[in-house]
Amino acid sequence: MKRGAAIACVVAAALLPHNASAQAVALAPSGRIAVAHDSVIELFAADAKTRIWSAEGLPYVSTLAVGATKLAVVDAVEGRVVVADLADGHGFRIQVEGTPIDALFVGDDLYLLQRDASALERISSDGTRTSAPTGRYPQFLRRSGRRLLVYAADGTLDEFTADPVARAHSVAAPPFATDLETDGRFAYLVDPDDRKLLVFSLDPPARAGERTLGGFPIDLAVLSGPEAAAPGQGPYDSFAYKAPVGQGAGTEPKYDVPPAVLVVADPASASIVQFEVGRPAPEIGSLVPVQALAFGGPRRVRLPTAVDRVVSAGRKWVGYDSASRVLYSLVDGKAAPIAHDVGPHAFQARAGTIAFWNGALVARKL
Amino acid sequence: MRGARSIAVATLALVAPAAMGQETRIASDFEIQEMERVARSGDLVSQLSSHLNLGMLRQARGETDLARREFDTVCRLTESTRQSARARGELPLYAAATLYEALAEAALDRPHRAFELAEEGVRYSPTEKSWTVVANTMEAIEQPAKAVGAARNAVALGERQVAVVPSAANQLDLVVAQYGLATSLARAGEPEAAMAILETSVARLQSSAFDGVRKEVASHESFEIFSTVRGEVQAYVSALVRTELKLASLYEGAGCLADARRLYHDVLAARTDEAAALAALARLARDEAERARRLAAALDADPFSIPTIREFQKVLASRDRSSIVPEGGAGPGAQVRRALEQLQLGQPGAARATLAELATAFPDNDVVQALLALTDVRLGDLHAARARTIRAPELSAQVAEWIGARTVSAPQWLDGSAAKANAGEGDLRSMMLLLADNGLTSEQRVVLDRVVLSSGAVFDPSPAVAPPGRTVFSTGRIGAVPIAFAQPTTFVGTFAAGSSLLLEYRLLGVTEVAGAQGLLVEPVRLERR
Numbered sequence: 067m068k069r070g071a072a073i074a075c076v077v078a079a080a081l082l083p084h085n086a087s088a089q090a091v092a093l094a095p096s097g098r099i100a101v102a103h104d105s106v107i108e109l110f111a112a113d114a115k116t117r118i119w120s121a122e123g124l125p126y127v128s129t130l131a132v133g134a135t136k137l138a139v140v141d142a143v144e145g146r147v148v149v150a151d152l153a154d155g156h157g158f159r160i161q162v163e164g165t166p167i168d169a170l171f172v173g174d175d176l177y178l179l180q181r182d183a184s185a186l187e188r189i190s191s192d193g194t195r196t197s198a199p200t201g202r203y204p205q206f207l208r209r210s211g212r213r214l215l216v217y218a219a220d221g222t223l224d225e226f227t228a229d230p231v232a233r234a235h236s237v238a239a240p241p242f243a244t245d246l247e248t249d250g251r252f253a254y255l256v257d258p259d260d261r262k263l264l265v266f267s268l269d270p271p272a273r274a275g276e277r278t279l280g281g282f283p284i285d286l287a288v289l290s291g292p293e294a295a296a297p298g299q300g301p302y303d304s305f306a307y308k309a310p311v312g313q314g315a316g317t318e319p320k321y322d323v324p325p326a327v328l329v330v331a332d333p334a335s336a337s338i339v340q341f342e343v344g345r346p347a348p349e350i351g352s353l354v355p356v357q358a359l360a361f362g363g364p365r366r367v368r369l370p371t372a373v374d375r376v377v378s379a380g381r382k383w384v385g386y387d388s389a390s391r392v393l394y395s396l397v398d399g400k401a402a403p404i405a406h407d408v409g410p411h412a413f414q415a416r417a418g419t420i421a422f423w424n425g426a427l428v429a430r431k432l
Numbered sequence: 433m434r435g436a437r438s439i440a441v442a443t444l445a446l447v448a449p450a451a452m453g454q455e456t457r458i459a460s461d462f463e464i465q466e467m468e469r470v471a472r473s474g475d476l477v478s479q480l481s482s483h484l485n486l487g488m489l490r491q492a493r494g495e496t497d498l499a500r501r502e503f504d505t506v507c508r509l510t511e512s513t514r515q516s517a518r519a520r521g522e523l524p525l526y527a528a529a530t531l532y533e534a535l536a537e538a539a540l541d542r543p544h545r546a547f548e549l550a551e552e553g554v555r556y557s558p559t560e561k562s563w564t565v566v567a568n569t570m571e572a573i574e575q576p577a578k579a580v581g582a583a584r585n586a587v588a589l590g591e592r593q594v595a596v597v598p599s600a601a602n603q604l605d606l607v608v609a610q611y612g613l614a615t616s617l618a619r620a621g622e623p624e625a626a627m628a629i630l631e632t633s634v635a636r637l638q639s640s641a642f643d644g645v646r647k648e649v650a651s652h653e654s655f656e657i658f659s660t661v662r663g664e665v666q667a668y669v670s671a672l673v674r675t676e677l678k679l680a681s682l683y684e685g686a687g688c689l690a691d692a693r694r695l696y697h698d699v700l701a702a703r704t705d706e707a708a709a710l711a712a713l714a715r716l717a718r719d720e721a722e723r724a725r726r727l728a729a730a731l732d733a734d735p736f737s738i739p740t741i742r743e744f745q746k747v748l749a750s751r752d753r754s755s756i757v758p759e760g761g762a763g764p765g766a767q768v769r770r771a772l773e774q775l776q777l778g779q780p781g782a783a784r785a786t787l788a789e790l791a792t793a794f795p796d797n798d799v800v801q802a803l804l805a806l807t808d809v810r811l812g813d814l815h816a817a818r819a820r821t822i823r824a825p826e827l828s829a830q831v832a833e834w835i836g837a838r839t840v841s842a843p844q845w846l847d848g849s850a851a852k853a854n855a856g857e858g859d860l861r862s863m864m865l866l867l868a869d870n871g872l873t874s875e876q877r878v879v880l881d882r883v884v885l886s887s888g889a890v891f892d893p894s895p896a897v898a899p900p901g902r903t904v905f906s907t908g909r910i911g912a913v914p915i916a917f918a919q920p921t922t923f924v925g926t927f928a929a930g931s932s933l934l935l936e937y938r939l940l941g942v943t944e945v946a947g948a949q950g951l952l953v954e955p956v957r958l959e960r961r
Contacts (some may be wrong), residue, residue: 088544126544143547143575165578182581203581219558219585242558258556282523284555334521372518388552389518389526410548 089423090130090411094137094152099421099429102127102139107150109137114421114429121155124148130411133171136191140166140178149176149189160189168207170214172228177214179207186216188231198231200224206246208253210268215253217246223253225271235270244283249290249326252343256283256330263330265343265359275359277341281366282334287378290326320347321360329383329396333372338385338396339364369394369401379415382432386413393422395432404430464489477525480509480532487539494736494799496823499539506536527557531565538572546573550582560589560609567612576620583613587629600641601664607633607671614678623682630679637672673702677709689716707734714743723747732765736799738827744769748776758782764790771803780810798824805831809838809869837865842872848879852936855885857911860939864913864951867942884956886936889915893929896920903927905958907945910935914950916943923958934961 089103097112107123110116128142136157139148142165150157164183169176174191181204187197201218208215213234214226221241225234240257243264247254252274253266261283267274325344332339341363373385373394383396386408393408394401405413405424413422421429464486471482487502510533517526534549550566563586570579590606610633614626645668680695693716699709707730714726724747730740748756758773759766767790774783784807791800801820808817809831817835822828840862845853855863866872872880891908898904905927906920918940927933936957943952 088548128547143544143573163577165581182577203585220588242554244555333518334523336521372521387518389514410552 088127088411089409090127090139091414091421091423091427092130092132092137093414093416093419093421094132095134098152099427100130100132100137100152101423101427102130103423107137107139107148107155108427109152109155110427112429114427119155121150121157122148127411129166129169131169131171131176133174133176135174136171136176138169138171138176138178140169142167142181147176147178147189158193160195162187167205170207170209172209172212172214175228177207177228177231179204179216181205184218186214186226186231188228196231198226198233200233201236205243208246208248210248210250210253213268215246215248215268215271217243217255219243223255223266223271225268237266237271237273239264239266245285247286247288249288251290252326254286254288254328254343256286258282258284263328275343275361277343277361277364279330279332279339279364281332281337281339283330283332283339285331285375287329287376287383288326289328289378289381291324321345322347325360325362329376329378331374331376331385332366333374333387335366335368336370336372337366337368338373338376339366341365367399369396371401373401375410377413377415379420379432380417382415382418384413384415384420384432386410393420395420397432476509476513477528480506480513480529483509484532484536487536491539493794493797494738494824494827495794495796496798497821498796500823503536503539507533507540510536523556527553527562530556531562531569534569535565535572538569543573543575547575554582558585558589560586560593560605562586563589564609564612567616571616571619576616579616580613580620583609583616587613598641600645600668603636603641604664604667604671607636607675611671611675611678614682618678618682623685627679627682627686630675630682633675634672634679637668637675642668669702673699673706676702677706680709680712684712684716692716705729705733707737707740711737711740711743714740720747720750728765728769731768732763735764735768736794736797738799741768741772741799741803744772745776748772753777764793768803771807775807775810780807783807784811798822798827802827802831806834809834812838814838833865834869837869837871840865840871842866842876845883845885846872846876846879848875848883851882852884852886855887855910855939857887857913860887860910860913860951863939864942864949867939867951868949880939884936884938886934887911888961889933889935890931891927891929891933894920898922901926905929910951914945914948915953916945916950917955918952921955923955925958927958927960932961934959 089101092100094100094109098118099110099112099114101108101110102123105123105125107121109118111118123139124141124146126141126143127139129140131138135152137150137152145162145166147160147162147166148157162178162180164180164185166178167181168179176189178187178189180187184200184202184204185197186200187195189195200216201222201224202220204216204218206217212228214228216224216226217239219242221239222236223239224236226232227234239255240260242259243255243257245256251268253268253271255264257264261278261280263277263279263283263286264273265275266272321344323345325342327340327342330339341361344360346358346360371387371394373387375386375388377384385394385396385401388410391408392406393404393413395404404420405422405428408422408424412424413420418432419429420432421427467482467486467489471479471486483502483506487499487506490499490502510529513529514526517529530549531553534546534553537549538546546569550569554562554566563582567579567583567586570582586609590609593602594606610629614629618626645664648665649669676695676699680692680699683692683695693713696709696712699706710726710730710733714723714730717723717726727740727744727747730737731744734740756773756777758770767786771783771786774786784804787800787804787807791804794800801822805817805820808814814835817831820831822831843855843859843862887910889908889910891905894904894906896904903923903926904920905923907914907916909915935955937953937955940952940954943950
């Protein structure tokens, strides 16, 4: 009965009209918020109410990338890109042919991942365009310092230098993975077919380890660095950093530096899986392989809804259900709705704050 | 969860053959009835598949409004299915419904929504069949490069599957994926690559892997090809027919006419009423009798095919009017032919009566309505022509053009009051529309045969070498109106290509000049201005 009632509620929500056009939201430096919607690009102050500038955008937006000084609005269907200065909204437009599926900035240079051209293209601030081939059907572009990571659906994870744009290293990966993330120390891929999380060390990328998760892991978020070291960093329980001293009596591994905390969405079982990944602390008198990894967890927490996207907002976590277009905060084992009718690119979270668009821009503390 | 991503194969198996057929398939009433039955009584996935196929079949028949209703039904069903499937953790169903909806949204001309749904569908189920559906969705939103990328994924997965388990079913799936890739490549301007792929597909279908299926095919006295395929035999025949048809059309485009003919005949051996093959053999006919016979058969199989109707109109236009006798017959194909013959004989009233009868049986058919609008225009009843409801954009535009041509007033010099006249660019544009639409009265035609026109013209350089003191021209422009002579013509005197000259000429008709519509003229005199 309960499940039936839940379905009825979801179906009723689904009958609400979706926002007619796609929107995208991205957090910019100094707490500002960029929004692309209804053929307009707008930059707001951190209060989400004070509009700093507005400029002509695109009718459809698939990606909104923000750098230190510029932003780029991308339409992957028609191959249109608008680049604008964060200072005043002035910029230029370009056309690309190869389905720009992902984009990011390194300095003032825009990097576009072109799926059907199997290429990574750099558009310099002076308009110069250079590109390098990727694996076939590239899907994800991530940045780690001056390195760029590209995952292609043919099963390759490539590391590119940003300047010049060139493939530096390549490593085999499973085909058709559904998410790639990096925290600067490792790259993480989720592979729903084999129900696994794969971990790659960087510089150069190499397979470092894997964790079988079960269910249908489809998306992941990573929290790394000082915030991950503090207790209470996960949405449901606390993975306190275990200092690498002595032999612990518990089953949790010891790490030589604070581990990364990962949260993986599993919509098959309406749950998320949380665990930690790090280098094991060397035990006294033993040899530890350089590439060895230690995993803490996993801990699976069932949710009242099946989120299939997760993002880290510092020490808070956010989930999104792409079927019902509902955004949730994931706190204390509960999924509390934040907003309805939110597009898949219309939210971004950082440092305990979420910004989203569902007809109007909203920013709030989590 | 390998299972979750692969179960969707079964649910989507129904879509791929439908997508295979959408380019040339024209449904019979029987097929539509069968789909409607499944849509009423089948399980959810069968219902979705049937509505999608019905939409495609209706669209192919020119029943745009009915097609939209089917696609809307798909969207309504998939929206609720997607929510409930996700709530129950039935991810294969969620992926299948999402991909069905992507295809329906593409058909409803909502490309961005279609793109997002396709991305979401393959995120959950990146299987061979899913990618084939994505490729078809990208084709439908006119993104050939994206279609090629998706189709390549389908083929790569299919090849991997066949390498592991080379069963007939897996090979058939691979052929479907290859067909999608070849179609996308051909549309993206790579016909040679498309031909190479289809040649391997045909060889695969003719291999011993399908001996058992072929025996079953041979044991069937007759069969129908359904867009929603219901078994390996039908799937095999459908795949063979579609693949051979596509390869034949590529051969035809490449000028390999003997190979094209052979394959079109192979198609007809499997299905005698395959309209696209009949129409193609009419195009390739060696004599007029065969052309007329094939076209008649093609119109019987598919009375609403616009290319076939145009081809039939061309044949009629090339014949002496006295040899045209409106045929009898009661079928839709015969009715369409009769109406076209009546129009050619200058009997728009009779044609309108014939088509009105056809419209009773097919009230929502855009092709019938467009032909009725043509009879309205010929009768001068522009109000009736404008009032016709025609949803298909290309047909609606065609009717608007007919109406526009009719409202074009004939140049004054067509009144026959002068043997010579100056013709401006505007006059020539009006004449182009009137001639293309057969819009001149018989009296105006007599004047046109006689009157010598004079216009400023600029000619293109001719590759032909002229003797000293002579100049050869064959094409040029009067204003922006392209003109052409029936053959390269030598003029006495030296004239520079690209310079403005004064041309005296008679107007013969409309023709194609370097890919654009232009006027065929007979030069009388050329001089410097």
